Amino acid sequence: MATNSRGQFNSRLGFVLAAAGSAVGLGNIWKFPFEVGAGGGAAFVLIYLAFCFLLCFPVMISEIAIGRKTQLNAVGAFKKLGHHNWAWVGFMGVVAGVLILSFYNVVAGWAFGYFLEMAQGNFDFGSVEKFVGFTADWEHIFIYGIVFMGITALIVSKGIQGGIEKAAKILMPTLFAMIIGLMIYAFTLSDAMAGIEYYLVPDFSEITGEVIYSALGQAFFSLSLGMGALITYGSYVSRKQDIVRSAALITLTDVSVAFLAGLMIFPFVAFLNAGDMSSVSGGPGLIFMTLPGVFESLGPLLGKIIGAVFFLLLSFAALTSTVSLLEVPVAYLVDEKKIKRPVAVWSMAIIIFAIGIPSLLSYGASETLSAFVNLFKADANGVLKETALPFLDFVELIASDTFLPLGGTFIAIFTAYVWKKNNLNAELMEGRATSSQWLSKYIDFAIMFICPIILGAITIITILERFF
Numbered sequence: 145m146a147t148n149s150r151g152q153f154n155s156r157l158g159f160v161l162a163a164a165g166s167a168v169g170l171g172n173i174w175k176f177p178f179e180v181g182a183g184g185g186a187a188f189v190l191i192y193l194a195f196c197f198l199l200c201f202p203v204m205i206s207e208i209a210i211g212r213k214t215q216l217n218a219v220g221a222f223k224k225l226g227h228h229n230w231a232w233v234g235f236m237g238v239v240a241g242v243l244i245l246s247f248y249n250v251v252a253g254w255a256f257g258y259f260l261e262m263a264q265g266n267f268d269f270g271s272v273e274k275f276v277g278f279t280a281d282w283e284h285i286f287i288y289g290i291v292f293m294g295i296t297a298l299i300v301s302k303g304i305q306g307g308i309e310k311a312a313k314i315l316m317p318t319l320f321a322m323i324i325g326l327m328i329y330a331f332t333l334s335d336a337m338a339g340i341e342y343y344l345v346p347d348f349s350e351i352t353g354e355v356i357y358s359a360l361g362q363a364f365f366s367l368s369l370g371m372g373a374l375i376t377y378g379s380y381v382s383r384k385q386d387i388v389r390s391a392a393l394i395t396l397t398d399v400s401v402a403f404l405a406g407l408m409i410f411p412f413v414a415f416l417n418a419g420d421m422s423s424v425s426g427g428p429g430l431i432f433m434t435l436p437g438v439f440e441s442l443g444p445l446l447g448k449i450i451g452a453v454f455f456l457l458l459s460f461a462a463l464t465s466t467v468s469l470l471e472v473p474v475a476y477l478v479d480e481k482k483i484k485r486p487v488a489v490w491s492m493a494i495i496i497f498a499i500g501i502p503s504l505l506s507y508g509a510s511e512t513l514s515a516f517v518n519l520f521k522a523d524a525n526g527v528l529k530e531t532a533l534p535f536l537d538f539v540e541l542i543a544s545d546t547f548l549p550l551g552g553t554f555i556a557i558f559t560a561y562v563w564k565k566n567n568l569n570a571e572l573m574e575g576r577a578t579s580s581q582w583l584s585k586y587i588d589f590a591i592m593f594i595c596p597i598i599l600g601a602i603t604i605i606t607i608l609e610r611f612f
């Protein structure tokens with residue numbers, strides 16, 4: 145039951161589904177497979193899994209505990225538990241949330257647009273030219289983006305129980321059913337085994353510093369960590385709930401969905417390439433350019449159905465994530481600035497959509513934005529190196545690949561050394577249903593040492609390498 149005016153999740157399942165809904169998204173179904181492709185297959189998967197369980201899981205527990213303890217948004221929570229000068233960590237999270245949603249909504253809009261195309265049997269949207277044509281057709285993309293942001297805002301405006309929890313309870317089970325159905329179907333295609341092998345048999349010679357860092361960034365992005373989304377959701381969690389167990393369920397769900405998405409997509413890719421996986425290079429187009437061709441080869445009726453189901457799945461997964469991204473700045477405005485929820489929701493939705501316009505135009509509609517140069521890569525004479533990124537990728541690099549691991553490092557340092565581990569443990573004991581000694585010891589150790597040191601070191605080295 146709601147015990148205060150901020151709202152509260154109604155049940156344990158409701159919270160776990162909403163948080164897992166935040167975690168499961170484009171990151172799992174769109175980004176994970178192409179990162180695996182770019183990172184050399186199974187070796188990437190192993191590093192990613194290690195990061196999720198060893199580094200991210202303790203950070204997730206800290207975020208939820210901070211949220212539940214303070215019953216506040218990301219900025220307010222740091223202020224309350226620490227000092228005023230820690231509020232900037234929360235603020236960095238709010239900014240990251242705004243920036244991530246600004247480009248995430250664009251890709252979610254593509255998924256929604258592809259759903260409409262597949263449902264009409266327009267499979268030639270799968271070719272490279274057509275994908276570029278689709279993303280450059282800014283009038284359509286604009287409309288898809290507005291529709292997606294509008295649905296997100298509508299859900300968030302209905303609050304925690306009536307909006308976020310309800311949507312997650314409907315969308316998440318549907319998503320599971322769709323992904324398992326599609327995976328089973330993918331297994332029956334010819335050459336499916338070649339795809340599975342590529343995905344599951346590691347080649348460690350492919351591991352480079354860049355691969356390690358992408359796996360870390362992917363783990364944070366995929367688990368919605370490092371920007372206070374789970375502080376915010378945690379603030380709506382009842383004191384009767386076991387945080388450690390919920391965090392374990394959320395992590396397991398997220399990792400399983402990413403894993404299943406790979407099991408579904410690589411057999412599709414292998415089927416299309418007649419078992420030749422040597423040309424798989426990943427990239428953001430993997431799903432949008434490859435899969436429609438697969439659907440087409442299934443024949444007009446089956447292709448239409450499977451294709452539409454796939455992109456609907458992608459849209460649903462994205463929706464439960466955009467909802468959590470929007471909730472971060474909204475909770476901040478509601479708690480700290482005392483703005484009414486509907487006003488906060490709709491004004492943020494409009495502002496974030498506007499911030500996303502350059503990203504929206506950067507996949508073909510505007511030449512400048514399509515080759516938006518990574519300015520930090522200019523040499524001493526001011527000559528720009530060839531690293532040209534579309535504006536959308538640039539925002540992603542800054543907001544998700546940089547802010548999230550950095551935010552995660554600060555959250556771990558804050559929990560261990562400012563809030564202190566005894567306070568964390570006291571919060572975790574409330575509602576704790578099981579007491580696993582080794583797990584509690586690991587969480588302590590990870591928060592005190594592993595997360596700040598390893599996470600901090602990888603993050604700093606990569607920032608220095610990438611930008612300077």
Ligand code: PFF
Nearest residue numbers: 167169170171365366368373
């Ligand atoms: N976890 C989401 C995904 O994998 O698609 C993306 C995301 C949502 C990141 C919410 C951060 C966040 F706060």
